Amino acid sequence: MIVTTTEKPSASARLKAAELAGELGGKLVERRNRTLKQLSERYSDAELLVVTSGELRYYREASETPLYFHPSMAYVRVKRLRKGERDPLVELSGCRPGDSVLDCTAGLGSDAVVFSYAAGPEGAVTALESEPVLCAVVREGLKSYRTELPDVNEALRRIEMVCADHASYLTSLPDNSFDIVYFDPMFRQPVTESSALEPLRALANHEALSPETIAQAVRVARKKVVIKEKNNSPEFERLGFERCPVKKTSAVGYGVIMIEPKQCKQPT
Template identity: 30%
Template sequence: MMEDFIKWIFTTSHDPCEKQVHKAMELATKYNGIYYERKNLKNYLKNIDSYFVVNKNLTVDCKWKDGRLFFHPSVSKIRLNNYLKNGNDYLIESVKPDANDVVLDLTLGLGSDALLLGYFCREIIGIEASFPIYLVVKESINAYQFDELWLKESSKKIKIYHENYKEFIKKQDDNCYDIVYCDPMFENPQLKSNSINPLRKFANYDKIDKIDLENMIRISKKRVVVKARIYDSIWDEFQFDLKIGSKKSGVIFGVIEKK
């Protein structure tokens, strides 16, 4: 991946405490990047596109000229509350997670779906191809001050890996995850989506192909769930046992049950 050759810059927010400086320096070493003191950052800004910032609460943001990518649980809390009240959530209805399940989330993003799934199951393995997205989530999720205990507990169940899922799934044994979930960037984007817009600059835009889907089915024990938009080509290219979703939002979850 091209981004593997980039020397990433790590800094802190203004007037940092010792812990922030320590974490920024530690991350620079861990990810083979460069640490800049915040007060000197302005000298380098014209040469860099984006950089990582360790915040006062030790979460990590990625910043660029007119944008910022940061970890937050998004609408997971509202979605769980709705589900517990009315039993309505298309992700939960299609994944059907059980308490003992291990779910492979091939497209972690900011981990909002993974956090919700973590409420229901034993473990989530989250794969993310984009280095900035991976780093922001991986290095923030344990520091983030969740306001609900279940979100904290769920975050501890998520294991995060930086890899392209297309390569990752080739190397996995048959039937080794209960459920495989894939939510790639939509072919027909929903540009009004506040949760996805901050990801767009760095997201990977791979399309699911036949080999990917065969591998997803091979490595799952119970089912494969794919999320896409109603007019995306995946619905013409592959057969699904069930398709559920909202006509209004145009977001569909396709399920392939493992026979």
């Protein structure tokens, strides 16, 4: 992968490009007024990561639409929460101010943003992403993206992005580490076709969740384990989740595992 900048980069953009090239094992290349296509052809590499003044843009091909961080529908959902309206994920997960949330499949971070706002300044959201490039794009976006709402910006900054495989990460955690553990695995068949999301699908981890991983999530969670899947998915039953009622016409559904109060062992 080529790591480069815009044509007239700032000193900070040059430094960030060098840091990312080292982190991701990419090839640091000076732009020198060359187009992305020219760079791709010159170095025989179709993948490019471009550092701009405000974001990272990842290209699978120089001619394709780039992948970059944008809160998108998460911003719409948070604005609804600000007005006192419901959000299905917040409601079903029971996320409250002060809660700690582990988002095991961060992707572009949309649900992590909603959780972070719902959990508030006293809460904490850790978002895991196993694919290093995607993790870097979202991590840097969460640090720099600005909306016109200061409390939403603060929610973005509070999210801790961690580049890790969720199965290994869960195994490393002690019991009862988070209030809520959440999974939104990449759907095998997309709900909607979108050329803008194709770079995400190319980068994302498509492995199915295992029952062993869910067992670890149950051990780690204090309140609930939640999964988002296609409404008609057999994954709910396979992994032991109780389906939550949704409209029959809804493309997306949720499943929940309620955590029983964990009894302390009595001294002998």
